[in-house]
Every structure is written in structure tokens, then in C-alpha cells.
Amino acid sequence: MHGITWEDPFCAEGNSCFRLGTDANGNGYIAVAGHEDACVKDSLEALRVLIRDIKAGKADHLL
Template sequence: MTSITWEEPFCGEGNNCFRLGTDDDGNGYIAVAGQEDRHLTDTHEALRTLIRDIKAGKADHLL
């Protein structure tokens, strides 16, 4: 089982909270805060780009 290091939750308006994580192999993870066992996996850079766009207001409807 891969060990994931989770960052502190990021919460947008309306209590939409998610967490980012990484593992030792450089994979990136994203999950709804409190549901980390049900995460999405992609490259760290792909998820970083997604989160930057969400934080910039380009995709907050996804939350």
C-alpha cells in the first residue's frame, strides 16, 4: 500500500474542502476532506494545475 502524505485541507466558499497528497513515487492525489480513502490519482503536476485553476476561480463549479 502506498503511503500518502496529505496537505492541510483547502476550503472554498460554501465549505467545499479538499486535500492534496503525494507519495514517494511522485504521484499526486486529491480527495474530499474526510474521505481520503476515496481519492483520485494522477501525476503531481496534473493535479497541481487543476488546483491552481480551482483556486483562480476557473473551475470552482467542480467543487
């Protein structure tokens, strides 16, 4: 996808590697590393809330 700045992959235990990205329009993206063309897109704030909830153990089953 063009216009998205991807961060380095974050790899947890096992083979789960994810990438976070942003674009110039204030959107945030989450994708499985190597499959950035099939990413989830939302506002940066919505993705921040999702990531905070996952880190807090509220949504660990999503990953």
C-alpha cells in the first residue's frame, strides 16, 4: 500500500509478527508482517485504544 509509513515488525512469542503504520491523513494501520496489503485501517486514536487494551490484558484473545 502506498503512502503508509510502516514501523519495524513487532514479533511476540511464536510466529506472530505485526506491523503498525500511519499515513498523512491521520489513519493508523495494523497488519501481519509480510501481508501489509491486507491490513486493518482505523483512526489513530481507535488503534491506540485497541493496543492499550491488548497490553492491559483486556483483549489478548484478539491476537
